[in-house]
Each structure stands twice: as structure tokens, then as C-alpha cells.
Amino acid sequence: MYEHDVIVVGAGGAGLRAAIAAHEEGADVALVSKLHPVRSHTGAAEGGINAALRDGDDWTDHAYDTMKGSDYLGDAPAIETLCETSPEEVIQLEHWGMPFSREDDGRVSQRPFGGLSFPRTTYAGAETGHHLLHTMYEQVVKRGIKVYDEFYVMDLAVTDEADPENRECHGCVAYDIKNGEIVGFRANNGVVLATGGDGQAFDHTTNAVANTGDGPAMAYRAGVPVEDMEFVQFHPTTLPSTGVLISEGVRGEGGILYNAEGERFMFEYGYANNAGELASRDVVSRAELTEVNEGRGVEDEYVYLDMRHLGEERVLDRLENILHLAEDFEGVDGLVEPMPVKPGQHYHMGGIEVNEHGETCVSGLYAAGECACVSVHGSNRLGGNALPELIVFGAQAGYHAAGRDLGEALVETGPSAAIEHEDDLGAPVEPGALGPTDDDVAADGGERAADGGQLATPAETVERTVEQQRQRVERLKGRDGRNHAEIRDKLQKAMTRWVNVFREEEGLKKALEIIRECREEYQHVAVSDPSDTYNTDVIHTIETRNLIDVAETITLGALARDEFRGAHWRAEHQERKDDEWLKHTMVQWSDGSPELYYTDVILEGAEKAYEPKVRSY
Template sequence: AFSRTDENKIAQRAFGGHSFKRACYSADRTGHALLHTLFEQSMKRGGELQVYSEWYMLRLIINDGVCKGVVAMNTKTGKLEVFHARTVLFGTGGYGRAFAITSNAYANTGDGIVAAYRAGVPLQDMEFVQFHPTGLYQHGILLSEAARGEGGYLLNGEEERFMKKYAPTKMELGPRDIVSRSEQTEINEGRGGGPNKDYVYLDLRHLGKEKIMERLPQIYHLAKDFIGVDAIKDPVPIQPTAHYSMGGIPTDNDCQVISNETGELVTGFFAAGECSCVSVHGANRLGTNSLLEALVFGRRAGKKLFEVTPEIKWSKVNEKEELSAVRLEIDRILHTKATENLSAIRKELQNTMTNQVGVYRTGEDMESANEKIKELQDRFTRVKVENKGKNFNTNLIEALELSHMLEYSELIVAGGMAREESRGAHFRNDFPKRDDDKWMKHTLAFRKEDGGYELKYRPVRVTRYQPEERKY
């Protein structure tokens, strides 16, 4: 799957914040290549794996600190079913779809983290959302960091390589949070491009056609197909795009889920990948480290599951009670006194999150966002779902996803309002400095019985490397 050097070794390039060329790649579509390879291998093992295509997980079953399975819906038929399990591993991805401009897949609506939250598991560090600097203008589609790794420039509307002002050593290969804030500063101060001066440029022209088509073909086609720009001849309009969720379900180093601020574990419940928060990334992930995390902790989770599953006894699940809880939620959505438009609520939420809880934040903006989310949560209780059927009811699934987005967006805002400092991807103009004395701790959001939340904290575990100021 990987690109190779002339000596047939795996090729490597630098990504943002890297001190060495350590990013292995496949042109500029590494994830795509790996996904196809992994899917192919899983299909080869047919009899060893049972794949439930077109099923949608709706509820996590945890009783008395023990995970017992999930409730899921067969979207082809609308049938609900309880899946009994001694161990459950979530790999449900991030929550970037709460933002209007995002690189995330349409399915990244935080379904897994909200299922855990509603089952009594706290969510950790939800305020830390990474914004990638090279999102395609107005679409948010990711233009890979490979573009800057291969030597692409970032230009403002005056065709100036502005990163020399913000990261004079690393320039375009500074960490994502610094580069995104630099772009947003250029835009906010009137040095953006276009008639509205609301974007900057990714310039690849000096790389030449041959290098672009060999090393960056996907970027070329995305720019051409979506906004009609030929990257060989013209700079590409870009803007920061919500990209990665540092927060999520808290886990230990073996992906076992943590249930409280003292570090107790939920028996039989595991999480790995972007839905989890083992916190190897802290408040800001470096490029390529997400894949590294998935490989390392996917492996650790599998080994630990193999070890502990035989030791956990099967326990009874009240199927009727679990199914009734899910049916009640669905019936409430389908049969409410409907007056509100689902798409309008989702769009207003996403615009609010992008405009007021984005690259730059203030207490005033987040307070306003908090009030807006409460208004949208109230309006959602009267949301109109046109399709009342059971077969492939995507309208219902969109409503369920929106309920999740409204719930976790409130936690992003709450964590950000409480954290009166700037750290990594969380930057507050009213508290622009990092404050290790007060805020070297993880935020934990617990769901209350009335549907509200409570914030608690647990200390950051510092081992080999002491925190220090970053200089680029």
C-alpha cells in the first residue's frame, strides 16, 4: 500500500510539528489505501468474522459497572435487537460533524460517545477539537498535509508566505493548531483572499506538474472537481476545518474504559481510536499520530480482550427493558407534535459551533453558543420526521444523530467555558496563556439523571516527559 523510495524502502515525509521525516505514506491518500487493504483482509477471513452491515448501534447496556452488550437497529427492516456480550469494544470515530466546516465523514456524529455517556460513562476533554489548516474552501474537505510535507506554501491574499511571522523555523510545517490560528488571524485581520477575504491559499505551483500528479494526485482532483481550481496553474483556496477529536471516552493504556475521576474501570467495556481518550495526543494531535494510535491501541485492546473475556461471567440482560427504552426514544421522535425542521436545526447548530466555538474562542462567544444550543435542544423536542416507515428510514437516523450532536456539543462548550486558559487546539482570546498550575488536568463530563451535566476533573499523568513550552 505504501509509496517506495528508489531503494524499495517505505518512503517517508515530514508532517506538521515533526522533527524528522517519519510519515509513511501512499501518495496523498494513505488512509484510502490502508482502508481498502484492511477491508480486503477482513473479507478473506469470512468465516472468522461476522459483519453486520447496515446496522445502527443505539444503546450501550451497562448495569452496576458491568458492560453487557448493545441494542442495535437493522436499518434495512427497522428491527431492534439486543446483542449480548461479555466484552464490547467501541471504535466509532470522532465527533467533527457538529461543525459546519469539517473534514469528517457524514457518519461522525458522535453516536458511540453519546451511547457511552447516556450509559453513565463520563466523557473526557471534549473541549479539545483540532482544526486542520488545509480544508477546501466552503467544503471543509481535507487536502492532505502531504501538500505541505512536499513543500507547498501557504499564502495570504497579498501572496505573502505569512507563516514566517508565526513559526519562522517550521514555517508551513508548524503544528496544526498554530498553522490554523495563523490562517484565521490573517483572515480576521483582512489579509485573506477572494471578494470576502475569508480564505487563504495553498500554493503548489512551484512543485511542477510531474511532482503534483505523482505525489499529490488526490489534492489535484479534489480542487479541480469541487471548486474548479487547477492546482498546477493556480493556488487553491483553503480554510481551517474541524478535523480530529482529542476528547472522548476515557480509557487506560489497554483501552479499558474509565468510569470516574478516581480511575475505576467499567468491566467489559473497551474503546479505541478517535472515540476514545487515552490522551496520548493531549490537547493537540500531531499529523500521522492518529493512525499510529489506532495501530498501537487497537492491538493492545485486542490482546486485553482476549485475556479478560473468558474471566467475565455471562450475566442476564432485561431485554424487554432495554428494547423499551430505545423504542420510547424512537416513538418520541416519530410521533411528537412536529413543527420544527430537522435540517434547519442541524445547520444552525453547525454554524454556531464553527463561528463561536472554533479556532478562536471567548467566554462571551461560548456563553452565546451555550444559550443557542439550549434553544435548539428545546426545538428538537418538536422536530418533524417525514418518514414514519421502518425500512431504511434515513430520516429517523438523521434525527437520532442530531440528538447526539446536540448533547455532546453542549459538553464541548461547557468544557471550553470552564477551562480559562489556552492549551493546544483550545485557544481563548480572553485567556491566551497556558496555565499548568490550574489546568494541568483532564475535564470529565458526567450525565445527570435529569439530562444535564456535571464537570469534574482528574489529574494528568506525567511520566517520562515534563511539559514545556513549544517553539517553532
């Protein structure tokens, strides 16, 4: 068993920043990651990082834009922390050597991004995430932080108390991808989950194959609520054949969207008369699909994004990467022809419920980055706001996991923060009736509850989890059964078909039915590759289980929320219902099934109270 003070699971932007912060606190830190750190998906981030750095800009304006972008479902204290702290974190990156793009006078460049009232997105060409990862990885290497890469974390080592608030996390268990060994990691102080997104729950996504929601699924099964899972962002400019992202930076630099008739539809049809192409992502995605649905799309599928008028010099200077992506993945030369684009799954606003310190309701378990929901994005994230979240709240999680007391968290976490479950929320489903079955829990690593009783020492808790996971892999390898890929494919298609930009009650119910079928079929899943060396069959099989859990919580939340807010559009409910729905959705695994409850959104910040307004661009 490996032992460290702080174990950070995931080595993308959030994990690296958390590890550096914990190390600064004097902790012995380890990063455990299924990928090498610089292969983490943060490396795919193109457009930039929002920070109010310039004269004429102010972090309070950034906070206002973020709250408006969230459609008033973000928590004001967390949003204010994000926007106030982002500039110092960006300056810290610059001091660590991040090669930001610069103006002729040497200042770091900033460009406009969707939903922002000021051009405050700092960037490094169209490869911002790549440089961010390398800059922070250098700091990790410099500090001698131990990195266990190609270790796939299968589960958390958490004690058994009936009430999750009384549970403790003592570490995690990982599958050593190189040799198939199952090893325990004991954390003396804390475990930080920084496992990134879960776009693989959908079949058209900008996310990497590694983005499988492992963190939220593990935390959820350990009893931590997942928050606002119904809010999934669909980015308006992805390449149709692959889902590869064409950065919002293209529109930030002046790129224009056209329909098949050559009309600049954002203005022509009044989708966003002021901001046009730079309206918030949810608005632009709906506009594009409306164009397609009304017969003005190209090949009934997509629209065009044109950057030819920007000129070769500017494109090569600021968007060169985009030229390569369009050429390599779509065979289009962006300098001479418009690029085909359509909406694709891109980001998950929801995630593991945490407070501003990254704490969950399980003692010793923290989370940060895309897998977490500190609630700064609410129902819609603004472009350029994820990367600051990684560094601001990644650092917070790292400091706290290492034991630093930074004072009271302004945003609470855990069931204690919950308002009473209200029966009059109009939820059209009985949550318990749709949840995972007891069979499922018993068949796949759920022995924890069956065994009962908290073990005496943290080390024994880790050892017991190691043994459970060893048996789990043996069981999967020792039987014939369904291949994970068929189940995953079915799940992804259902999510893309029914839980997409436009959502209808019947479709959501259909999706839930299919997700339950997938869960049932998963009872008979088997690993056919017997080897111990780089056995991706084992990993993908376990990931598929995680995707099923994540997909179910997304769909349950979406079905219950009978309003239209941010990225969550409902055919039957075309208004935002502030009287009923200024609430965060919490889904918690309880007694073998998901339970929904709600907590109040905090609109009162230290700086100001935010009054929900009509959101137009």
C-alpha cells in the same frame, strides 16, 4: 437477539484492528456498523501514518514531538506506548499487503509532517486511509469475522447501578437500516466502541456526514466520563466551499501558504520562524485566520496553498488525489493555480475516557480510535498520529475485550483515577445549572433510571434496552413535531460561530445557550418518514440528539478552561497556565446533568519525565 463474545461497534481503522485482535485471541467477534466497513471515514485519511522506522530516527523522538505537540496535555505512558508500538503495527500492515509508497531502493517512503522533527510519516500516495481500510478489511474477510453493516447502534445495554463503576455493559441495540427492525446484540465478553469522530457538530468540517459522535454520546449517557472535550482540532487547509481536506502532505512535500498580498505569511509575520508552513496545525490555523482578520485574506475568507513549484511529475506521483479534490470541489487546477484554503473542524482530541487497554469505567465497555481519549494527543494532535492510534490502541482494546491480560494499564480510567473536584479552578459556570433537563432524559430513552433495578440476566438487560429503543422510534414516528435538520443546522452554526479556532467567554456562553435551546427543541422532534426501509430520517434524528450531547460537553469544557493551550485559544486568557491547568477535563453525566471534574496529566513516562516548555516552531 444476536450473540457474540465481542461486539465491535464501528468498522473504521480502529474497529477493524480491534476485531482482528479479538479474533486472534480466539473470540467470536462481530463488527456492527452503520456503514459498510470500507466506507468508514478512515478511508478519507490522506497524508499518512507516523512511525519511527528509519536509521537516524527513534521512537523516543516521536514521543517527544507528540508530547510537545500536545502542549503537555498528553499522558506520557500512553504517548510512549503509541510511539514505541507504531513501527511494529506499520510493519504488520505492510505484511498484510498495504501498498505503501516506496523509494527506488524499495524502502517504504516517509515524508515530513507538521510538528515532527524527522520525516517519519509513511504513506500510500495521498490515499493512505483508503488503503489502510482495504488492507484490514481483507484480513477481516479472511478470518471470517461476522460483519453486520448498515446496522445503526442506538444505545448500549448497560445495568442500572447508581455508581457507573459498578455498571456492566452486556451489549447494544441497533436499528437495522435495511428494514427498520430493532435488534439486540449481546456480548459475552465486551463491547468495543470505535465510532469515529463528531465533526458534524460543526458546519464547516472535513468529516463525513456519518461522523456524529454516537459513541461518546452513548458512553456518556451510560455514565462514562468524556475527557478533554474542549480540544477540537481545526485543520488549516480545507477547501472553503465544502470543508474537503487538502492534506498536510502538500506542505510536507514543500507546498507554500500565501496571503492575498502574495506574502509567505508564516515567516513574514513571524508565526513560525523555523517550521513555517510545517508548524503544528493549531499554530497554522490561527495564523491564517489572523491574516484574514487583519485584512490580508483573499475575499475576506481564505488564503492560498501553492504546490505549482513542486512540478507535475512529483505532484502526480505523491499527491495526485489532491489535484482531483481541488478540481472537483473547488474548480481549481492545482498544477496551474494556487488552491484556496481555510481552517475547518477536523479532529477531536477529546473523547471517551479509556486507559491504555481501551477500558472504560463501565465493566465490559471499551473504546478505541477517534471516539476515545487515551490521551496521546492532549490539546493538539500532530498530523499522522491518528492512524497509529487506531491500530495501536484498537489492537489493545480488541485483545482486552476478548479477555487477554496484558498486565497493568499504565494510564488509569474511571472516577477512581480522579483527583478531588476542585472549586478553585476558576470555572466560570455552574456545570449542573447548564446541563440537560430531567424532561430531556425522560423524553428520550432515559427510562433506564426511572425503571430502577438491575435486571437479573445480561440477556434481559439487552432485551429491556431493545424495548426502550423500539418505543423511542415509535414515539418519534408517531407524532408531529420539529424536523431534526433545523435543530442540527442551528447547533452546527452556533458551534462554528462561537466554539471555533478563536474563543471568547461571551461567545462560549452564547453557544451554550443555543445548545440548550436545541436540547429544548429536540423534546419536540419528530420523524416524518413513516417507512421502514432505509429510513435515514430516523437515523439522523437520533444522531442529532448525540450531537447535542457532544456539543454541550465541548462547550462546557471550553468555558471552564480559562487558559490558552494547544488548540484551545481564549481571548481573555492568553497564556498557558501550567500551575492550574495541567489537568484533564472530565465531563460525566450524573443525576441528569453534566458534572465537571479534573484529573492530573501524567508527564512521567517509563522512558523519561517530560518538562513543560514554551512551545514554538
